[in-house]
Amino acid sequence: MSAHEETAAIARLARLSFTGDELDRIAEELQAILTHVDLLRQVDADVPVRDGHAELRAAGAAVGHSSLRADEPGADPLHVPPADLAPAWHAGFFTVPRLPSHRDSPSG
Amino acid sequence: MSTVHLRPLADIARHDVSAVAVTDACMTAIVNGESGPERPNAFISWDHDAALSQAEQVDADVGAGRPLRLAGVPIAVKDNICTLGLPTTCASHIMAGYRSPFEATAVRRLRAAGAIIAGKTNLDEFAMGSSTETSAFGATRNPHDPTRVPGGSSGGSAAAVAAGMVPAALGSDTGGSVRQPAAFSGVVGIRPTYGRVSRYGLVAFASSLDQIGVLARSVRDAALLLEIVSGTDRFDATSADSDAAGITAAADSAARPVVGVPREYFEVELDDAVRRSCDQALDLLRAQGCTIRAVSLPHTRFGIAAYSVLAAAEASTNLARFDGVRFGTRAAGGDIVEATRSAGFGPEVKRRIMLGTFVLSAGHHDQHYTFARRARTCITRDFAAVFGAGIDVLFTPTTPTRAFAIGRTVEPYDMYTSDVFTAPASLAGVPAMSLPIGWADGLPVGGQLIAAPWREDVMVAAAALLERSTAA
Numbered sequence: 001m002s003a004h005e006e007t008a009a010i011a012r013l014a015r016l017s018f019t020g021d022e023l024d025r026i027a028e029e030l031q032a033i034l035t036h037v038d039l040l041r042q043v044d045a046d047v048p049v050r051d052g053h054a055e056l057r058a059a060g061a062a063v064g065h066s067s068l069r070a071d072e073p074g075a076d077p078l079h080v081p082p083a084d085l086a087p088a089w090h091a092g093f094f095t096v097p098r099l100p101s102h103r104d105s106p107s108g
Numbered sequence: 109m110s111t112v113h114l115r116p117l118a119d120i121a122r123h124d125v126s127a128v129a130v131t132d133a134c135m136t137a138i139v140n141g142e143s144g145p146e147r148p149n150a151f152i153s154w155d156h157d158a159a160l161s162q163a164e165q166v167d168a169d170v171g172a173g174r175p176l177r178l179a180g181v182p183i184a185v186k187d188n189i190c191t192l193g194l195p196t197t198c199a200s201h202i203m204a205g206y207r208s209p210f211e212a213t214a215v216r217r218l219r220a221a222g223a224i225i226a227g228k229t230n231l232d233e234f235a236m237g238s239s240t241e242t243s244a245f246g247a248t249r250n251p252h253d254p255t256r257v258p259g260g261s262s263g264g265s266a267a268a269v270a271a272g273m274v275p276a277a278l279g280s281d282t283g284g285s286v287r288q289p290a291a292f293s294g295v296v297g298i299r300p301t302y303g304r305v306s307r308y309g310l311v312a313f314a315s316s317l318d319q320i321g322v323l324a325r326s327v328r329d330a331a332l333l334l335e336i337v338s339g340t341d342r343f344d345a346t347s348a349d350s351d352a353a354g355i356t357a358a359a360d361s362a363a364r365p366v367v368g369v370p371r372e373y374f375e376v377e378l379d380d381a382v383r384r385s386c387d388q389a390l391d392l393l394r395a396q397g398c399t400i401r402a403v404s405l406p407h408t409r410f411g412i413a414a415y416s417v418l419a420a421a422e423a424s425t426n427l428a429r430f431d432g433v434r435f436g437t438r439a440a441g442g443d444i445v446e447a448t449r450s451a452g453f454g455p456e457v458k459r460r461i462m463l464g465t466f467v468l469s470a471g472h473h474d475q476h477y478t479f480a481r482r483a484r485t486c487i488t489r490d491f492a493a494v495f496g497a498g499i500d501v502l503f504t505p506t507t508p509t510r511a512f513a514i515g516r517t518v519e520p521y522d523m524y525t526s527d528v529f530t531a532p533a534s535l536a537g538v539p540a541m542s543l544p545i546g547w548a549d550g551l552p553v554g555g556q557l558i559a560a561p562w563r564e565d566v567m568v569a570a571a572a573l574l575e576r577s578t579a580a
Binding site: 032033037039 | 410450453461465475
């Protein structure tokens with residue numbers, strides 16, 4: 001995969017769009033930054049890195065198989081079916097408990 | 109023009125001048141200060157009438173006998189901290205029109221102590237920057253030289269204090285964004301121990317690094333402000349049940365700390381004035397009876413690289429919520445989320461989101477991100493080792509240079525290196541502060557003190573000693 005293609009893939013994950021020229025420029029900028037942070041390879045590999053999910057599993061907690069999501073853009077929040085957003089849904093409306101102060105409430 | 113609002117905070121709070129008079133002086137200073145072509149552009153918003161209304165209430169409360177430690181003290185708030193009554197923009201187009209329905213805990217604590225929220229200050233967009241040039245509302249200018257930056261990302265808060273518009277301000281510090289602008293603007297800035305101050309209401313940039321910090325005209329004022337906003341908060345699970353009482357009193361301590369000087373912070377290229385001022389500061393501390401000891405923080409060289417990766421990774425996650433659905437503006441287009449984010453974020457924010465997304469993606473996560481976490485562990489251990497070996501505080505330059513010119517063209521990573529001395533303390537979660545230690549050609553130089561976790565009292569004591577020595 002070329003740098004341009006990889007940058008385009010990252011942009012899709014990040015939910016950002018760029019023109020062709022912008023994509024090339026940001027690819028260059030990212031490469032320059034990554035060249036600098038490559039210094040981190042010199043850190044001692046024996047230094048432990050905590051895995052919080054592994055610790056929770058070891059303690060018996062029910063944790064998903066992987067703590068990492070797949071490289072896919074997140075779901076568009078506007079595409080979530082309304083019925084999935086509320087516990088109750090009727091005739092195009094969300095149903096909610098009636099407030100005690102409502103005029104039709106037995107105590108209102 | 110009246111300067112009653114620029115007296116020490118404790119003096120203002122004594123209420124020998126009414127809160128209304130102090131607030132009026134402050135708001136007049138803001139209006140006058142933010143006029144003209146070379147205005148600092150420190151503020152994004154303020155409300156003169158609302159501030160006076162707050163002050164009237166404080167005068168009434170004091171009259172009724174209510175003790176208020178910050179009675180009538182006007183405080184500016186960085187505009188990535190949620191407030192009621194004023195917009196919260198994060199200096200970004202994507203937040204246009206957003207008014208928070210709740211207030212940050214730190215702001216609520218200020219109001220409860222009688223402080224007046226004077227206005228919201230400018231910042232680098234979403235706190236990502238070291239110069240306050242990436243704001244959607246234009247750059248902030250350094251009050252000491254309008255051709256130069258005040259630092260960032262809390263540049264608006266630093267400039268507002270330095271220009272005498274407010275006596276103190278809240279900022280936020282992720283990799284140095286309180287300390288670096290404090291150094292560039294000639295004021296005191298404190299970044300507390302991670303967890304000392306609730307992050308509830310601070311718009312998240314990098315959640316494991318962000319802390320609300322304070323900026324003020326003196327060590328004592330900064331300490332008092334920190335004490336007021338500190339404490340556990342049930343709305344922030346990362347806030348600790350810490351005892352902040354005594355931080356302000358530490359400014360009167362007669363203690364003579366053992367000061368560690370990490371060689372790695374002085375073995376790099378430094379502005380001549382910065383090096384000279386640091387040498388003079390150490391001479392002053394030595395003359396006051398402090399023991400000065402050379403130490404080593406061997407993993408310092410990984411600090412900026414680790415910070416760049418970790419902060420970007422966390423930012424890419426935190427800023428995923430800005431999708432045109434829940435906050436601020438919404439762009440039209442087939443893909444509302446992509447259109448909103450692409451139109452709403454500035455170039456630096458996009459760059460960091462892209463970097464963060466990259467380092468967290470499959471095939472790269474086990475490299476840059478994991479390496480950065482290892483580096484963070486090493487840096488944290490370095491600090492623990494020196495503080496466990498009898499060092500009370502560390503002294504370093506806050507920045508390698510004095511304030512640089514607005515519009516300076518540099519590669520993105522070179523801008524990040526402005527935080528080379530401040531990022532390691534952020535990574536380790538230890539408290540750190542900057543105070544003015546010298547001047548050269550009209551520009552201030554900042555010196556940084558770093559202490560062990562929860563030892564802001566030791567840090568403040570050392571800072572107050574240095575402040576008195578420098579002033580003498």
